[in-house]
Amino acid sequence: MIEDAAAMHDATVQQIETQLAPLLRSLETLRLIARHLNPPELAGMLDSAGFPENDLRAARSGGALWPEPYSGLGAQLDAASDATLAAFEGLRASARDPGALQELFSAMRHLPRALEALYPLAGVLPPVNRFFLDAEKRKDADFQQRFLQPRKTGTGVIRFGDVADARETVWVYVPETYSPDVACPLVMALHGGGGNGRSFLWSWVREARSCGAVVVAPTSLGQTWAIHGGDRDTPHLAHILSFMRERLTIDTARMLLTGMSDGGTFTYTSGLEAGSPFTHLAPVAAAFHPMLVQMADEDRLAGLPIHIIHGAQDWMFPVSMARDADQYFRAAGADVVYREVTDLSHTYPLDMNGGILDWLMI
Numbered sequence: 001m002i003e004d005a006a007a008m009h010d011a012t013v014q015q016i017e018t019q020l021a022p023l024l025r026s027l028e029t030l031r032l033i034a035r036h037l038n039p040p041e042l043a044g045m046l047d048s049a050g051f052p053e054n055d056l057r058a059a060r061s062g063g064a065l066w067p068e069p070y071s072g073l074g075a076q077l078d079a080a081s082d083a084t085l086a087a088f089e090g091l092r093a094s095a096r097d098p099g100a101l102q103e104l105f106s107a108m109r110h111l112p113r114a115l116e117a118l119y120p121l122a123g124v125l126p127p128v129n130r131f132f133l134d135a136e137k138r139k140d141a142d143f144q145q146r147f148l149q150p151r152k153t154g155t156g157v158i159r160f161g162d163v164a165d166a167r168e169t170v171w172v173y174v175p176e177t178y179s180p181d182v183a184c185p186l187v188m189a190l191h192g193g194g195g196n197g198r199s200f201l202w203s204w205v206r207e208a209r210s211c212g213a214v215v216v217a218p219t220s221l222g223q224t225w226a227i228h229g230g231d232r233d234t235p236h237l238a239h240i241l242s243f244m245r246e247r248l249t250i251d252t253a254r255m256l257l258t259g260m261s262d263g264g265t266f267t268y269t270s271g272l273e274a275g276s277p278f279t280h281l282a283p284v285a286a287a288f289h290p291m292l293v294q295m296a297d298e299d300r301l302a303g304l305p306i307h308i309i310h311g312a313q314d315w316m317f318p319v320s321m322a323r324d325a326d327q328y329f330r331a332a333g334a335d336v337v338y339r340e341v342t343d344l345s346h347t348y349p350l351d352m353n354g355g356i357l358d359w360l361m362i
Contacts, residue, residue, distance in 0.1 A: 012070050016125075019077055022055035024131050026084050027118070030111045031350060033091065038313060038345035039104060043095040053088040056081055073124070076117050083114035105194075112199040116157070119205070123151050123176070134210040134354060147176050147209075154178075154247075157201070164198060166219075170240055171201045173208055173215040174248065183251035185213045185360055186244065188237060188278065190259030190266055192285075192348075193224040200260070207353040211361070216244055225259075225266035227287075234270045241277055256360050258282035258307075260348045261316065268325075272296035272304075282307040282356050285346055287317045288325040293332050302333045307359050309352055311344025 029052045033045055060081050066074025090107025094100050121128045129147050130138045137143050155176045161169025178184060187208060191200035197217035204215045218240055220226070226233040237257075244250060257278035259267045264286025271281040274297035281304065293301070306329055310322030319340060326338040337359055341349060 012067060012074075016070070016073070016077065019056070019059040019081060020125065020127055022052065022059050023077070023081050023084060023118070024127060026052045026056050026088070027080075027111075027114060027131070030084065030087055030108075030114075034108060034111060034347060035350050036343065036345075037104075037108070037347040038315070039101055040098060042091065042098070042104065046091060046095050053085055057085060060085070073121060076120055079117035080114045083110045083117060086110045087114065109199060112202040115202040115205070116198075119157060123147060123149070132206050132209055134207055137210045151176055152178070157205070159198075160243075165196060167221050169197070169219065171197045171217045172244070173201060173205050173217075175209060175212045175214070177212055178214075178248070180249045182212075183249050185211075185254035185256065185357070186241070186250050187213055187215045187256045187258060187357075187360075188241065189215055189217045190225060190257070190263030191217070191219065192259075192261035192263050195219075195260075195263075200263075203260075203348050203350060204353060206350075207357055210354075211357050213357060213360075214244065214248060214250065216240060220262075220266075224262045225270075227262060227265050227269055231270070233266065234273065234276075237270065238275075238277060253279055254360050256280045256282060256356070258284065258356065259286070260284045261286065261346065268292050272300060274300050276300065280305045280307070280360055282309070282359075283325075284309045284348065284352075285311060285314055285317060285344075286322070286325075288321040288328075290324065290328055292325075293328045296332070298332075301329070304334045305337075305359070306334050307337045307339070307356055309339045309341065309344075309349060309356075311341050311346065311349070313343065313345040316346040 029049050036045060087107050087110035090103060094104040094107055118128060119132065122132045126148065129144055155174045155178050158172045158174060159169060160172060163169060187204060189200055189204050191197060197219040201215060201217035208215045218237065221232045221236055255278050257267050257271045264283035267281050267283040268286060270276060271278050272292060308322055308325055310319050312319050326336055329336050
């Protein structure tokens with residue numbers, strides 16, 4: 001019996017290792033595709049990427065039941081693998097039909113689901129732990145070890161709300177290394193049009209985990225953020241921020257409002273209001289009109305740190321909008337950092353989060 005148990009243990013560990021390696025390679029490929037996503041270039045990107053999912057498909061446990069005590073771990077691993085495979089399947093179908101933009105974006109929604117399924121294993125599997133850290137921290141064995149311990153209550157990925165995808169539900173990441181004795185910077189991250197906080201949170205977890213930042217990812221109360229008309233979102237964000245400050249020790253000098261596309265535009269419209277509690281703004285791929293500056297409170301703009309990121313290849317909001325924003329905000333007295341990214345289209349630049357956080361921490 002002991003020999004049988006040992007053999008089963010060895011076989012299960014081997015299966016985990018066999019499945020995990022191609023899963024992580026496939027996820028890194030998807031992250032790279034997400035960063036450089038430009039619909040007309042998708043087929044070429046996939047050709048360059050090869051077929052990393054083939055090894056994952058071959059390694060997938062094939063529906064076999066994972067034995068105890070590995071059933072929970074195996075279920076998470078399979079869920080992450082299945083979402084990853086679904087993403088590649090959708091991307092390859094989209095590449096055959098360049099006009100199928102909705103199918104393309106639907107395919108990419110599988111990536112955050114894969115990350116959500118994989119993340120609980122970061123505290124027990126060192127390769128997963130490293131995956132959810134930035135490149136520099138992967139070189140620091142002592143830092144990595146801090147995460148390979150029982151997770152403290154109230155840390156990690158937390159959902160505030162009974163229904164996962166309800167608009168009122170808020171998704172939060174609290175660093176596993178959090179201590180109430182140390183004030184943490186906070187990132188309020190706003191999704192793009194048609195998105196949600198549950199998915200957009202995963203745009204930030206790797207970098208936030210590496211530097212000890214809290215990430216709060218709400219969902220717009222309407223179909224998108226309140227860019228026009230009545231604004232229920234601004235008071236909602238203020239309420240969420242107050243709620244987080246009651247629960248956690250937040251660095252009140254480093255409370256960032258940032259967002260992608262419509263979320264970036266709302267970063268302007270909400271964050272420029274005189275009563276905004278946010279200390280820094282970082283709009284990404286956002287629409288801009290000079291009226292935003294004219295309507296903003298002068299005292300709010302004076303010295304306000306604003307970090308603008310925009311792609312030179314943006315096909316939705318021309319880069320000229322971001323150049324105008326840089327010009328107008330500087331003239332109005334804001335403290336502007338402007339980054340125009342040559343190879344970025346209308347997608348989220350995952351590789352620039354570290355730079356945003358470095359700027360926030362100055």
